Amino acid sequence: xxxxxxxxxxxxxxxxxxxxxxxxxxxxxxxxxxxxxxxxxxxxxxxxxxxxxxxxxxxxxxxxxxxxxxxxxxxxxxxxxxxxxxxxxxxxxxxxxxxxxxxxxxxxxxxxxxxxxxxxxxxxxxxxxxxxxxxxxxxxxxxxxxxxxxxxxxxxxxxxxxxxxxxxxxxxxxxxxxxxxxxxxxxxxxxxxxxxxxxxxxxxxxxxxxxxxxxxxxxxxxxxxxxxxxxxxxxxxxxxxxxxxxxxxxxxxxxxxxxxxxxxxxxxxxxxxxxxxxxxxxxxxxxxxxxxxxxxxxxxxxxxxxxxxxxxxxxxxxxxxxxxxxxxxxxxxxxxxxxxxxxxxxxxxxxxxxxxxxxxxxxxxxxxxxxxxxxxxxxxxxxxxxxxxxxxxxxxxxxxxxxxxxxxxxxxxxxxxxxxxxxxxxxxxxxxxxxxxxxxxxxxxxxxxxxxxxxxxxxxxxxxxxxxxx
Amino acid sequence: xxxxxxxxxxxxxxxxxxxxxxxxxxxxxxxxxxxxxxxxxxxxxxxxxxxxxxxxxxxxxxxxxxxxxxxxxxxxxxxxxxxxxxxxxxxxxxxxxxxxxxxxx
Numbered sequence: 001x002x003x004x005x006x007x008x009x010x011x012x013x014x015x016x017x018x019x020x021x022x023x024x025x026x027x028x029x030x031x032x033x034x035x036x037x038x039x040x041x042x043x044x045x046x047x048x049x050x051x052x053x054x055x056x057x058x059x060x061x062x063x064x065x066x067x068x069x070x071x072x073x074x075x076x077x078x079x080x081x082x083x084x085x086x087x088x089x090x091x092x093x094x095x096x097x098x099x100x101x102x103x104x105x106x107x108x109x110x111x112x113x114x115x116x117x118x119x120x121x122x123x124x125x126x127x128x129x130x131x132x133x134x135x136x137x138x139x140x141x142x143x144x145x146x147x148x149x150x151x152x153x154x155x156x157x158x159x160x161x162x163x164x165x166x167x168x169x170x171x172x173x174x175x176x177x178x179x180x181x182x183x184x185x186x187x188x189x190x191x192x193x194x195x196x197x198x199x200x201x202x203x204x205x206x207x208x209x210x211x212x213x214x215x216x217x218x219x220x221x222x223x224x225x226x227x228x229x230x231x232x233x234x235x236x237x238x239x240x241x242x243x244x245x246x247x248x249x250x251x252x253x254x255x256x257x258x259x260x261x262x263x264x265x266x267x268x269x270x271x272x273x274x275x276x277x278x279x280x281x282x283x284x285x286x287x288x289x290x291x292x293x294x295x296x297x298x299x300x301x302x303x304x305x306x307x308x309x310x311x312x313x314x315x316x317x318x319x320x321x322x323x324x325x326x327x328x329x330x331x332x333x334x335x336x337x338x339x340x341x342x343x344x345x346x347x348x349x350x351x352x353x354x355x356x357x358x359x360x361x362x363x364x365x366x367x368x369x370x371x372x373x374x375x376x377x378x379x380x381x382x383x384x385x386x387x388x389x390x391x392x393x394x395x396x397x398x399x400x401x402x403x404x405x406x407x408x409x410x411x412x413x414x415x416x417x418x419x420x421x422x423x424x425x426x427x428x429x430x431x432x433x434x435x436x437x438x439x440x441x442x443x444x445x446x447x448x449x450x451x452x453x454x455x456x457x458x459x460x461x462x463x464x465x466x467x468x469x470x
Numbered sequence: 471x472x473x474x475x476x477x478x479x480x481x482x483x484x485x486x487x488x489x490x491x492x493x494x495x496x497x498x499x500x501x502x503x504x505x506x507x508x509x510x511x512x513x514x515x516x517x518x519x520x521x522x523x524x525x526x527x528x529x530x531x532x533x534x535x536x537x538x539x540x541x542x543x544x545x546x547x548x549x550x551x552x553x554x555x556x557x558x559x560x561x562x563x564x565x566x567x568x569x570x571x572x573x574x575x
Contacts, residue, residue, distance in 0.1 A: 006516040013502065020491060187490030190483030196497065198478060212560075256478055261494060265477035408562050429481045436483030440493045444500025451501065452508050456552035 100329030185263025194432035195260035202253035230399030242417030
């Protein structure tokens with residue numbers, strides 16, 4: 001069930017009604033309703049994986065209790081933390097990486113004459129597995145670090161299953177959401193207005209901008225780069241940068257908006273990433289919940305900044321390589337991670353060794369350079385294979401003249417997708433404040449007309465969000 | 471720069487008038503009514519996609535009746551006009567650019 005569909009609308013409206021009627025009488029019932037709704041939502045993909053979700057929550061709940069008991073007794077939390085993290089990694093590893101490692105191992109085993117013994121397994125990837133396993137691990141580490149207290153079984157199961165963030169984040173941490181589950185939520189007019197703006201804006205970004213660019217330009221340029229002109233390939237790469245931003249940030253916007261209508265606050269996941277002046281700045285603005293997760297639970301665990309400059313560069317590289325691998329078991333994701341890790345390391349070295357008095361790059365130039373590094377990375381990220389990515393670069397370099405695919409509309413959508421990065425950062429709160437003052441019927445009419453306008457422009461059918469595959 | 475836990479919905483607004491909950495209930499109700507009137511055909515298309523069965527047939531009959539009534543009263547006009555304009559924008563090409571196979575609907 002995808003957010004921008006009527007199926008989801010017809011699912012969400014009764015849930016909203018139940019939560020604000022039955023749920024007002026009892027907070028426990030509110031959470032039970034949300035939990036059952038989340039399982040129905042997840043079950044739309046595959047009912048079998050609801051059991052996996054429940055099992056995963058049960059493991060994390062059990063490990064959290066064991067960790068807390070050991071901490072209360074003054075003993076080390078390490079054994080149960082290790083078991084819990086290993087269990088989460090085992091779930092993730094089996095479903096996401098087993099096939100990849102088997103594929104890499106196959107030629108070696110075949111050479112040794114053991115090729116026939118390889119198991120033939122078609123493993124279906126449960127939607128959102130990377131998100132809920134990371135959520136589970138951060139919960140256990142936070143308890144071991146005494147940064148949060150163990151939650152009840154209902155709260156931890158709801159935390160991991162809560163449908164607005166379940167399949168593509170943001171990765172909401174227990175320390176942020178569990179305290180909200182414990183209190184009876186309260187809606188403010190500002191929250192309602194901003195939530196409705198985010199839902200409408202997300203709907204537009206996904207169903208119009210991202211879908212139009214994907215179908216009209218990006219899918220065609222990446223399918224067969226050798227058949228395209230240089231300008232189409234360049235616009236295809238820029239188009240993908242806009243598509244992935246509009247697709248993923250649309251999901252986050254809608255997730256934040258839907259959770260807010262249910263009374264819960266999710267953290268910001270995007271902050272105009274293409275206006276970043278360094279790659280470090282980019283990662284403070286792009287998929288903030290993942291980048292802060294990698295920083296807090298991986299980079300810092302590796303030693304973080306506590307060491308010499310080469311030690312820091314090593315940690316950056318490992319973090320970004322694993323960040324790339326988190327996206328999927330493909331060499332293209334590893335190269336994408338290596339590119340980001342390498343540039344982050346170079347930035348770090350430059351900060352360390354930059355000659356005194358050396359002038360900093362003008363801000364627009366820095367933005368332009370970082371944007372193009374990010375776009376180069378997106379080519380690896382989007383290409384199906386390493387050969388496909390290299391073919392894209394070589395055809396781009398050859399630059400065949402002409403323009404066949406990129407229509408004025410598609411160019412306009414790329415320009416729009418980039419222009420929204422340069423609006424004032426205070427635009428959304430300012431708009432939210434203004435819309436909150438509108439009478440409710442005017443607000444309702446405006447929302448209805450905004451959705452109607454988007455629906456008139458959208459494609460028939462909606463492709464899954466890019467981050468569903470992760 | 472965004473704090474890792476700040477939320478985009480943390481907006482301090484004037485809370486005079488209806489409560490947040492009442493504001494949401496009225497706004498969502500009116501948005502749903504507006505869409506049911508002006509975009510009833512979408513409900514029809516959704517019903518057509520359901521698995522065939524006795525209950526589905528009843529839902530489909532009700533939904534199509536609503537869509538037909540809306541069309542008779544011209545309520546589907548604004549969406550159709552918007553779509554027509556959008557299709558015109560989609561079909562536009564640069565000078566010397568061949569008309570591509572852009573429209574995949």
